[in-house]
Amino acid sequence: MATCYFNLSVTIKLNHCHVAPFLVSFVFSKLYLEFMFNFLLQIQFAVAMPSFASLWNWACLWEEAKYEDGVKWKFLEHKGPHFPPEYQPLPDNVHFYYNGNIVKLSLAAEEVALFYAQMLDHEYTTKEVFRNNFFKDWRKEMTLEERMLITDLSKCDFGELHAMHVEKVEARKAMNKEDKLVIKEANQRIVDEYGFCMLDNHRERIGNFKIEPPGLFRGRGEHPKQGYLKKRIQPEDVIINCGKGSRVPEPPAGHRWKEVRYDNTVTWLASWTENVQGSCKYIMLNPSSKLKGEKDWEKYEVARRLKSCVDRIRLQYQQDLKSKQMVNRQRAVALYFIDVLALRAGNEKEEGETADTVGCCSLRVEHITLYDRLEGSDCVVEFDFLGKDCIRYYNKVPVTKRVFKNLKLFMENKEPGDDLFDRLNTGLLNKHLSSLMPGLTAKVFRTYNASITLQEQLRKLTAVTKLLSYNRANRAVAVLCNHQRAPPKTFDQSMANLQSKIEVRREQLTLAKSELTLAKKEVKGHCSDSKLLALVERKKKAVQRCEEQIMKMEVQATDREENKQIALGTSKLNYLDPRISIAWCKNMEVPLEKIYNKSQRDKFAWAVDMTQTDFIF
DNA sequence: TACCTGACTTAGGAGCGGAGTG
DNA sequence: CACTCCGCTCCTAAGTCAGGTA
Known part of the structure; x- marks a missing residue:
């Protein structure tokens, strides 16, 4: 997607030190005019809310008995997920045309055609990969006759379907207050019924209690699977997880669950396997819940523990830059990047299954350029790669001589497409980190550096x-x-x-x-x-x-x-x-x-x- | 050890509604 | 009153990481 390419050209001076906030002072000197303050005071922030009453007495909850290893709860009861409405067939006056002729599609094919028609205003439908994937999957939904007839997407006319969709959206916008209220109330009733669960004597909000509706897969960036049909999930696909002795949620009339299990070592209430990538989807609690809150607190406590030993760890990886072992040197440089630049770990990904994005450990030679001297600094590394969600990372960073020399070494005799850290992966890196401090992984550095930066600033x-x-x-x-x-x-x-x-x-x-x-x-x-x-x-x-x-x-x-x-x-x-x-x-x-x-x-x-x-x- | 997968966190975008403005 | 703008909520994709398996 064109929108994924940004240029955040931030140049930072690192000298011989490790801490990220250098970046920060740059930002500050550059970004603001003093008079902005007056303005911000005027606009303030949104609405003042009534005084905040916490749902929990957390101090007290913290005292509640901790469960044995791995157990997340003792009691869990819920209503199961909420399913999206069934497909409504097209009215008789809305037609699909193939090669100029009206074709009455079977229900299944018609539904998928409408998914596409609804996206006609979107950039996705202009992309070759998206169109091809859609057409391939659409044909799978067609009857034999339909498949024989409809062989060329460019001969398909979804105009009337699209127009119907636009009309519906307009009509919804133009609805009067009363009708809007009726809809709002109906939604509220769904939330009241499905949106909460009981977990260990507390009523908790569920984060996503709705099953994802079917549609066309919208991957980010140049995703090879964009446009594939994301199928409708049936109760028969869904695993329910709840407490032994709780009321098991009722499947919709005429259906059964795939499975009901009673696993209190996990936090999800329901799960299913999504067909495009074959990955699991879960229904879980809202961030306001005790379970999530405790986990969040733990995350920051780990980051605070890093604070107390980060000096030692930094010293260690500076030492490792001189190691006789190539793998240790690579690990040291990677860790330097993760610490100083807050890069993500960078797990390996299966080629062709997802967009081509990288993190630290998966950087390739083509993602960095070395400059002995650039814009007044020595030993500059220029990063240019797509990270998570295909967001471009572009940065020019002066590094220490030792890091620079190592990078040159790692790049010797390699092709642009080769791994920069060919001896390293996230497993190795995290194993090393956890030996330095219990619970330490690559992502803790992001949390730590973000929080310490905020505090210092x-x-x-x-x-x-x-x-x-x-x-x-x-x-x-x-x-x-x-x-x-x-x-x-x-x-x-x-x-x-x-x-x-x-x-x-x-x-x-x-x-x-x-x-x-x-x-x-x-x-x-x-x-x-x-x-x-x-x-x-x-x-x-x-x-x-x-x-x-x-x-x-x-x-x-x-x-x-x-x-x-x-x-x-x-x-x-x-x-x-x-x-x-x-x-x-x-x-x-x-x-x-x-x-x-x-x-x-x-x-x-x-x-x-x-x-x-x-x-x- | 490599590989796979399940569980959970982190991420940006779409869409909506309410506040501000002319 | 119509219109714009912006923040919030919802949505779901895309990461991380660990534990099990071959």
Whole structure:
């Protein structure tokens, strides 16, 4: 996808040190204008929520008996998953055409045709791979006669199906309030019935209680399987997991479950195997649940333990850069990247099954370029590869001489497509890490570096610009972790709108200024006329108002531009120990609602409960 | 040891609704 | 009142990692 290619050209200076925040200071010096603060104060954050009442007394829950090894719960009862509605056949006046002729499709073929028709506005349907995959799978759903007739996708006319879909979407948008309310209430009833479970005496929200509806597979990037049919899941495909002695959920009328099991060493309530990739899908609890909360807390505790031995580990891998064993040297360089650049581990992937993306251990020679000297720095490594979700990682990083020499060595006599770390894989790396500290894996470094960066930045930044400081720190972490987003579809348009608004205001300002000058002149003529004096005041105000509005809009434009391709949410939700933010809020007397929305507060309820102002990550 | 798979976390995008604005 | 914009929720793909198996 074209949208996957961004250029976040961040150059960082590493010198001889390891810590990621170098990146951060760069970002800070570059990104912001001081006056943005005023603006941010004005827009604030969304809605202030009513005072937060935690669902849990976490301090108390923490005292609840811990179960023996591997046991996740003692009691689990739920209603099973909610299934999507059955397919509704096309009305008689909507036709599919092949080669110009109306063809009445069988129900199965018609349903799949509609999946495609609904996506006609999407870029996917212009892609060769998508079209071919779709056509292949669609033909499998056809009857023999249909398959004999329909042999060429380009002769298919889905126009009427597409138009029907567009009409439906429009109609839904145009619905009146009452009808919308009816639908909303019906949805709420489904949530009430299926959206909760009982787990060890607590009523918990389920995260995804709905079975994924059928459709065409939408992989990310150049996915070789894009367009394949994602089949409708039947109760007969679903495994139910619940507690012995609980009420077993009823399958839909006329159906049975694939299996009912009672496994309390796992956290899922139901699972099925998805047909495109053959992987398992699960129904699990909401992040606000005790089970997930405890796990989250554990994750950050492991990262905090890393803090206490990270110096030792860094020393160790610096030593290993000189190792006689090639595998140890490769491990050391990989670890250096993971630590300093917050790269992901990079498991091997089956070729041809997924888009071609890499992480640290799976980097290939073609993904880095070495420069003895570049832009005033020695030993620069240029990274350019597609990471998770086909998000481009582009970075030019000065590294130590020793790392640089090793990289040269690793690249000797290799083709661009060869593995950079040919002796290394994530298993080996993680095995080594866990020997250095129990529970340590590659991804802990991301959590650790993200959280410590937030904490340091918050400490460094002045208290005067509270909220702005927080956002800056958050943004620094997002840059570190390479959390990007596609610029909103309407980005250029809305940017242009904003610019033209600014232009209009500028003209108004010019006008207002000249009117003011005129008014002032008149006053000079008849100095004591109170009406004229009032006019001058009015004109002054008008000028001032214009200037303020221009300033505000310019800040808005800058802010929007800076955030164009940076996503803050991912790090906030997954990498930043919430206790850092909560303690900061308390110390700075910033209401928590300014930082976390409702579901974030729910997710971090455990941290809200336990965090004192003196918390240090 | 390599390989496979299950379980769980991390990820960006779509779509919706409500607030702000003219 | 219509329209735009933006944050939130939902959705599900795509990672990580460990444990079992050949």
